[in-house]
Amino acid sequence: MRLRTRLYIPRVIKRLLPTSLFGRSLLIIILPVAVMQIAVTWAFFDAHWQAVTSKLSEGLAGDIAWAVQSYEDDPSPAAVEKLAKRAEDSMSLSIAFQKGRKLPTGHRPSLFAALDRSLQHALEDRLDNPFWFDTTRYTAYIDIRVQVQGGVLQIYALRDRAYATQGHIFILWMVVATLLLTAVAILFIRNQVRAIERLADAADAFGRGEDNDFKPHGAREVRQAAQAFLAMKARIVRHIEQRTALLASVSHDLRTPLTRLKLEMALSEPSEQIEAMKGDLAEMEHMIDEYLAFARGEGGEAAQVVDLAELVEGVVASAERAGAAIETQIAPGLEARLRPLAFRRALANLIDNGLAHARHVRVSVAPRLTGGVEIAVDDDGPGIPEDRYEEAFKPFSRLDESRNQNEKGVGLGLAIARDMARGLGGDLVLARSALGGLRASIRLPG
Template identity: 80%
Template structure:
């Protein structure tokens, strides 16, 4: 038995994680690199840099302790001058006695707290007198130390590099530059891999909408395998569609020949009630053959065109009115969509005829969606369909008990053909309860 494990991630964290493959791949690569860089930087400061700073601070504190002890041995002005001159020549320290002064009470912290810690610790170990220091770089790359003595304050300036390792920021800079460089390289490589998947998705979407989209497998080996599998599947589907269309066309042709002979015989026969009934049966049979063939043919390779919708819909509604339907139209002008005109008219006619067959009044509305695209709404005042059977109405050749998914002489393909047409354009067809009391069919088309 195979055990499946899942990494538990709190829901609050999931909200902040990227949802795209590009973002997640980048996170997988960049996050470990960033964590490693932070760990290395932390280790550098904690184990190496602070140790070096401690050694330097201890050396400076020893020199300051020597200066204080020398002053206390002989606090005369001449001795102080000699000590200051010797400290400047041999230890690069600037020493001055500020008579009658007190230690400052305020202190500015250094950029890194570890600098203050190492300096404080070193001076506390070497000096018994009160002291004060400023390592904040306020004094032009110098550290100021003041020690309380009997006559006042002994002020000492020391170069910063005598107290601390001043090249730590270069290490940080190199780490930041390395991280940015690695991130840039990762973005380039990941983007190339994701682009191959995006092109495969575009090709699949175009094929689903019946478009001829040239596509060549490229990218990583797994992506190429998926693309080749898609192309093989596409070829099998196209071959199956061609075979089915050829079969239905052949059957339709074979059926039309005797159907035409029967219609000719009925035209030559003596008029009567029985002849009229046979003519109605023949008309219904011809309509059924047309629907079968339309369903098998699908959109028949018709090219996409940008079409003004209002005139096209008005023409379909006018044809329905000529057939005896009562149709109201509310058409917003200047709305266009990319579609196949013949397939669209056939689908809309199915919806209008279906509504007219089960209601007295049909209303067709064309409106723009706020999110983009258009809605074509067909309402009727008929009995409607239970909500739990909406999806069942779209099944091909399915006839509901209420007989609401096709017109009276149909075979249950009207809604199926209309939804296939809408989805082939990247839209959809859904059913709702109509404000008129019957059924509402909403065809959503992209702009």
Template identity: 90%
Template structure:
């Protein structure tokens, strides 16, 4: 029989905790709480209420006897004798208040169910009007019965009407619940912490760091951690092999290129020679871009840098190459990044803007939610919105796009996005206020 999923109402989902720690705690605490409530309810209903009812009935019987004895002989001597007998045998304090009436006000008790039990027992045993108060005195109950000529006031010990040990039971239940909850929190926190360490290590590795991590926690969590470590080693080995391959290819290609450049420098200058030198320069630039893309973030550590100064330095380098760049840079912004990788990525974005637009503006500003935005705007032709994602693909050269230039091989945006995502941020494209393209690097705080 196929299993069906139990759908939780959306309103209830919003009330449920979202963390693993909260949900695990709920799984343990909720059944314990329900069990404790059920046991407490059963105790009150089946035991405490029953015992209290019997005690109240016994007290009501004694009071009915006292009222009947008074009505049989209301003389002062009989009342005095009745009080002595009630005090010695029944622990009741009886006094006759001549000409008095029953009070009209009644103060409610915290345990209304117990008052109802005593009220029912007195109503069943007495024909006379009565009134009682369980709140005025801590150890006694004040009971008054209307009789001929006044009120018979009776003080009875509280434990003669109520099972007074109920609060001790409740206290033990509360202590047991708190103890079980504390133990559950300690064990769950220990297990969840192992998962949190695994998530932190995975996040750090995703940013290009090499975290020190040892498997902890339950067997399943350790298995996941060991699988992560094995995956990390495979990825690192793959990156190292790719970088070594590209470095080797780059080295092998640079040797004949250097010889060709030397031979051209020694040859007679002519128009064809200048074209060949341009082709060689383009080939050398392509090799540099291939190697930069293959190298990625390898080898460079993350540092806390003054982003404002770094961006101004990149802009100054571009201006020395003949570009005119507007800047809006908020000073004193610090963030964690790989300086050389960031410099290369920002330079690529600026070069793309300069190659396709008349105006280029670089903006650095903090985000209200934390982090820093570095935007490169221009007034060029831009890229259609449906081609934004395609522009990030390595070696992509869009027709009439920003990736198509004389020297580029379609790696500039890919390198810049890899840099941003490696830091936990992102690179997004949008329409610029200048009319062209906006490339926005979103860096974490």
């Protein structure tokens, strides 16, 4: 018995992860690089920069402690002047005595608090006097003040005496390297993902009956998938061509004897039996038309952008010429990409279905809030139970328990209409109508 192990990822984290292949591939590359860069930077600061900074701060604190001790040994003005000159020449320290001053009480925090802490600890270890320092006021100097007898000893030291000032260059190189690696990763991943996207677009276009000039490219695995798709496409096209030729032959062979029978009955003496036979022939011809329409599908018709108002009004007008009364609510200016003949046949099937089971039928065309358009056929008939909507789409399903007996239909109208809608990237859905009966809605993308 095989045991399958699966990495558990909390749902919160899973929702935050990218869903596209491009995003996930980029995350797989960028995340390890970012983690490595952070780890290297942290190790550099912790093991090198901090150590160097601590040593420098300790050296500066030692020089300041010497200056304070020298002042306390001889606080005379001449000694202070001599101390300042010696500190300037040998230690690059600028020392001045401020008589009667007190240490400042405020303190402005530095951007790099760890550096301030390093200098703080070094001065605390070397000085017994109260002190204050500021690393933010000057860009190249540090202002250090020590409380001594009679005032404050103010000392200006070069910043590089206390800090390893080249650390920002290392950080800059790390950031530049990360950005460069990210740009290269985006470029290569995008090229690979684009090949998969083109394959998906070609498959989607073929599913809608459109043909495009698609050539395999990309990684070896992607090209293999594309070659398999092209081989499958060729087999399906060959099958459709063979089926179309067969249907054309069947249509001709079936219609020929039907035409002879209709001609013979037209030449026969009128009688009730002849009229009944004419009705049977008409029903048989209608059934054959529906069978062939269902088997033929879209019949290779090319999709094109059409004005829905004009197309729907034409279908409604054809139904009204047969004696039907249909209400219309058609929004003007709406267009959709579809196959006109297949759409006419599907909409006519929905209208005929409504007229066969209801007294009032309404056809409406309106834009959808989520995009695209919706062509709905409502009726006030008995409707279909919601739990049997999917069953109604099955070929040859007639649902006689909930709908009136359709004398002409063979249960293919809804199946043909849904095949047409799905072939265009849309769908056909059933719902309860505001008129009380059934609502059949063809939803097409914009």
